[in-house]
Amino acid sequence: MPNNRPHFEIPSARVRIAEVAVRGRAKPFSRPDYSAHGDFLRERAAQVAEYSNTTADSGATEALFLQVRTPSELPARGERQRLLNAGLEIVALSAIDPNSATVQLRRSDVTVLQQRVERYATTPSHTGKSYLSAIEDIGPVPIEEKIALEISSDDDTPLDCLLVFYATLTDRERAAVLLAIRSYMSRKNLAIGAERRLSNGVTLVEARLSASDAREVGAAFSTLRQVMPDRLFYVPDGRRISAISPEITIENPRCLTGVAVLDTGISDLCPGVATSVVATMTQLPAGSVGAEMHHGTFVASRILYGDDLESALRSGVLSPLCPLIDIPVIGVDARGSIVPIHEGHLASAIDAALPLLPASARVVNISLGTNSACIDGQMSVVGQILDKHARARDLLVVTTAGNIRNPRLLAGFPGSLLSRDCRIDSPGDALLAVTVGSFAKFDDTGALSRVRQVSAFSRRGPGPFGGLKPELVAHGGNCMADGSTTARVGVHGLAASGNAWECDSGTSFAAPLVSAIAAQLFDHYGNPRANLVRALLLHFTSPVDVPRVSVQSEHLAGLGEPMLDAARWSVDHAASFLHVGELTSSQHQFLPFHVPACLAAGAGGKLKIKVTVVLDPPVSPDNQQEYAKTRVSIALRKPAEIGHHSVSVSNELVEADKWSPISQLTRSFTRSYQTGEWELQLRLWSRGLSVDFRQSFAAIIEVSDETGTLPVRTSAEAEAGQGYRVLGHRAAA
Known part of the structure; x- marks a missing residue:
């Protein structure tokens, strides 16, 4: 110290x-002709009643989801109470129109809504005008609100999709909706995959759909919130540097706090990491005969030894930092090929594993990414479930900003950072996660980044809601214009075989350094709330260099590199x-x-x-x-x-x-x-x-x-x- x-x-x-x-109440809204407005709403309420009986999920749920539009001078976000007085509960604001919102109504209350509108339209005092006058229009949610931007109507090629249903459905309704979607897809001869019911209330269905199929399904189900791509997660490979002596001594972990490594898997053939694994919680996809050990082993060694691995190997003594919990989520099949995973599987794996972590595990490291830039105003399903468990379990989640893999974008560094394709990917969009970018510690001829400059491959912010992402950076290596790295400018980690060490580069190997600092802070402060450790990481930082481009520096390097000693003393x-x-x-x-x-x-x-x-x-x-x-x-x-x-x-x-x-x-x-x-x-x-x-x-x-x-x-x-x-x-x- x-x-x-x-x-x-x-x-x-x-x-x-x-x-x-306490602030005052909202001002009343007046209309020049309440009778004419009431007649219009009567017509709309009748159409809602017809729609309620014709959706593909009409027999499955009491919940009916509609869109309400408010007058231009009354943004929908401010009209919750008036709409609730009409029996309409806002569940989502529109990403397209500030005067529109999705509301939930019980199907059995559609008649009640019609009666309220009837009294409003026909009584001399226009009963209910204090709240019904704020409704400009009401009807089904437009399909444009339900289809993700990436599913283009110009290309009707089928792609892997996720059907995302509203989280407010009851357990009985969720089960009934799944039966209804199976029946519908069968009738339409559409392929359907796994069905997943997450603990945050969201129901996911994997399907292979064209854009026209997606629009048809979206229109048929009131309870369907969004159709979005079911993105793949990518796993890079390291390059062998040198063999390891079999005479290496491995000591016990120095910290009490455990780090869960949610990754491809940690090899039991590599004693430098395997001896620190205290539990394994397997969450492999269907078709796997075992875990893909390479990436996860490298990541685990970065948590345990950081940038000191080479000197430790030369000394003949490895002193690992902390206990590890191995959560393998990417497998290999009987031929040894990687079994790819999509967002739906990873969200389900997180949901199953994190509630079962031992109490000593306070940090979760996720060094995976989709290679798909985040979308403004849209949180990934993996980000959502991470945020749910980070709060519920008081965990510190550390994840990556993601890597820019496109050779054209890398070759155009730093100017190419202006492209939206360089923004962070899932799960780096998670609001409560500490998202980590990379900076270079070494350079060489042909390397793209200078010493202590943001790595050319490191994805940038902002987050999907315009906020700070990445929050931090750590050493993740340097790269050449083609994305390759070398032993001199890359980072070092242990190979899954256990008899060698390797080099690689990527934000996957920067995030573990922050996880390691977090574990030490949990130890130092006597197992405090995760909020305190997040605050310490974000407050005590050292700046790194960013290239001169028209992107805010905080969206490239966050708040800087976390400083362990400053956070403790x-x-x-x-x-x-x-x-x-x-x-x-x-x-x-x-x-x-x-x-x-x-x-x-x-x-x-x-x-x-x-x-x-x-x-x-x-x-x-x-x-x-x-x-x-x-x-x-x-x-x-x-x-x-x-x-x-x-x-x-x-x-x-x-x-x-x-x-x-x-x-x-x-x-x-x-x-x-x-x-x-x-x-x-x-x-x-x-x-x-x-x-x-x-x-x-x-x-x-x-x-x-x-x-x-x-x-x-x-x-x-x-x-x-x-x-x-x-x-x-x-x-x-």
Whole structure:
């Protein structure tokens, strides 16, 4: 350890609470002619009644899904309560039209809706106008809302598809819909594959469909939310460098925290990784006779040994970092060929395996990718199920930004980064995952990236909702214009055979380094909440170089490379204050932190305050336009003669989507401030949740001297140490 100066913890007893002022009700909406509008809605309600009886799933579910359109001056996202008063519950906002939303209605309540519309149209007072007047139109969900953009109507070639059904269906309805879709596909002579019922409520059906088939199926089923491509996951191969001596000594793992390696599989022929495997949870696809061990073994060795593998092999002693849980998801058939997996299988494998992880496994590493760029406003099904389990199980999921494999795009680096085809792929789009890109540590003649520059193959952000992706970068190697690498510029890992080590490059081998740091932080802080470890990873970072292209640097390199020692220990010119707690939307919280007197204006230093706040919001698999259900706003408050005054700050983290689970700001001060106790103000915002919902969060507030000369850490402890707890650490067994 570089020193013995731990970070401070803000005790919950010192957090100040204040009630949030309640906003007024929505203004009423008026129409010039309620009778004419009522007549129009009567006609539409009659058509809805007919539609309810003619869909292919009419006998399978009580749930009927429709689209409601609101007046242009009333965006649909603000009309939840009025539509609910009409018996229509918004389940998804339109990705095409801000004045449209998908609503759910019980089929048995269609008659009730017709009666309400009848009273609205015919009574002198137009009963129900306070909510029915906000409905511009109602009818079936347009097929354009259901068919993914990648399924082009210009090409009718059949492709592997996923039929995604609404998550709000009951278990009985899900079973009945599966019977209905089997019957329908049989009648239409359409091929159908596996059926999967995920724990987040989503039902998936694999099918091979042309664009015209997809449109026909989408129109036939009210309960079908989307038809999307069922993307393949790709596995690269490494290149052998050298044999390994059979005399290598392998020690016990140094950490207590386990890392689950959800990958191709870890070879039991490779003692350098196999001795660290404490459990195997096989999730291979049909047709497999065993796991494909090469990629998973390489990834596992990167977690255990990182960039120190070569020196460790030369010393004759391997000291693995942590226990591993092997979750093989890609297999080989009887001929030794790889059995490919699609998104549906991987989502199902994640759903089956993660709830069964041992309690000591707090990190999940997924170094797989689809080679298909994410789509704005659309979360992959794998991302959805990862987000569900990351929150439910309090896990830290680490995944990759994905690799650019197209030789044309690689040869055009860095200008080709402007192409949307270079955006992150699944599962790197997962909102609650730490998505990791790659930077180069070495260069050579013909290599595309400079030392400490983002690797040419590393996919870029933003995420599907405009937020920060990738969040971090780590060493994943360098490559040539054709995508190849060498032992000099690539990364090193163990071969599945167990008798050699190999070289390769890719974000697959950058993510394990972050998983390794995460495991060490879980150990150091005594098995804390995953939010705290995410915050530590994202706060204490070192920048890397990015090429000069018209892409925001944070969308290329995220927040930088995570720094393990900085996340565990303070340097003397900085003091960091950590807090883990819960927020409600009805209250402000004010976290105290101390700016020591040595940082007074004019004292020779320069005050900088950096804040990182991380949430794990619940997510909506159906409502992609409002995927995250909570967010937090943050503000600084400096001491004044009486109480505190707000500080004008801007959120410097690049976010097109303010509903990001990450909030970060940095502000430097040179005048007009006092030292002493400052505050960080937090307010939770939510949508679709009860007012008493409690959101877990972690906050890090770092007070530093930008000149690097003043004793901030020791001064803060001397002046205010009694008000904060000094964090200890848990030693490994």
